[in-house]
Amino acid sequence: MREQWESNAEAFSGLIDGEGTPHHRKILNPCVERLLGDVKDKKLLDAGCGEGYLARYYAKKGAEVTAIDLSQRLIETSEQLTDDEGVEIDYRVDDVCYIESVPNGEFDLILSNLVLLNVPGLEDAMREFQRVLKVGGTLVFSIVHPAFNFYGPGSWEMGEKDPDTKRREGLYFKVDRYFEEEEYERYWKTKQGDNFPEPISFFHRTISTYLNSLSSAGFHLLEFAEPKPIDDDEFFDRERRIPFFAVFKAMRVE
Numbered sequence: 001m002r003e004q005w006e007s008n009a010e011a012f013s014g015l016i017d018g019e020g021t022p023h024h025r026k027i028l029n030p031c032v033e034r035l036l037g038d039v040k041d042k043k044l045l046d047a048g049c050g051e052g053y054l055a056r057y058y059a060k061k062g063a064e065v066t067a068i069d070l071s072q073r074l075i076e077t078s079e080q081l082t083d084d085e086g087v088e089i090d091y092r093v094d095d096v097c098y099i100e101s102v103p104n105g106e107f108d109l110i111l112s113n114l115v116l117l118n119v120p121g122l123e124d125a126m127r128e129f130q131r132v133l134k135v136g137g138t139l140v141f142s143i144v145h146p147a148f149n150f151y152g153p154g155s156w157e158m159g160e161k162d163p164d165t166k167r168r169e170g171l172y173f174k175v176d177r178y179f180e181e182e183e184y185e186r187y188w189k190t191k192q193g194d195n196f197p198e199p200i201s202f203f204h205r206t207i208s209t210y211l212n213s214l215s216s217a218g219f220h221l222l223e224f225a226e227p228k229p230i231d232d233d234e235f236f237d238r239e240r241r242i243p244f245f246a247v248f249k250a251m252r253v254e
């Protein structure tokens with residue numbers, strides 16, 4: 001996994017470009033922010049921070065942020081961007097499944113944004129999140145929606161290309177082999193439309209697997225969200241019909 005993200009680090013940083021893609025900005029991030037609540041003076045762990053734009057965003061909102069990522073190159077990019085923006089964040093190269101750099105009960109909040117679907121050891125990550133959170137602390141994590149997930153066994157059946165938007169019409173989403181929890185490799189594309197250097201591994205899991213992993217690790221589910229686009233931009237026609245992301249908010253109770 002580490003090699004994939006090291007090889008793709010530059011392409012991934014270019015895609016995120018300090019602010020996330022339109023899908024992040026118009027669908028996911030507002031929901032994540034609502035679920036995190038007031039972060040001011042809270043100790044927040046960004047677990048799998050990527051190029052760190054969310055870590056920087058919440059640091060500017062007053063959180064005391066620690067950010068970890070498996071990729072040394074992405075942590076170096078994050079540090080550089082953070083210096084440029086004049087905020088303070090404690091960065092560490094670390095694995096969400098075995099967080100070596102963090103003692104028990106350290107954080108009020110954990111954000112793990114679009115990370116667990118790339119991680120083979122879901123139970124390991126949940127155990128670590130439970131360990132490093134304070135009792136009563138909150139975990140917010142997001143994934144691409146597993147039922148309607150083109151990084152897994154499903155896909156859109158596409159119609160004709162719209163001459164105005166240049167997007168092909170989405171006829172319906174084909175859900176198949178939902179119960180088969182498997183690894184899929186997919187190439188992401190840069191903004192210029194080129195493939196990333198390496199494929200990325202995605203671990204398809206059912207919603208019940210995610211929910212049960214929370215309760216097994218000692219979490220109480222506070223909210224499960226399937227966010228819709230925040231405006232009526234035609235670009236998101238498909239995302240208004242079926243959810244693109246799934247977001248979980250849970251509290252450490254044990």
Ligand SMILES: C[S@@+](CC[C@H](N)C(=O)[O-])C[C@H]1O[C@@H](n2cnc3c(N)ncnc32)[C@H](O)[C@@H]1O
Nearest residue numbers: 005048049050069070071094095096113114115
């Ligand atoms: C899709 S990116 C999301 C990055 C960031 N959270 C965001 O929203 O832009 C997934 C990130 O998870 C990191 N990652 C993958 N497996 C990891 C692991 N086991 N421990 C820590 N980070 C991991 C990757 O290096 C990558 O930066």
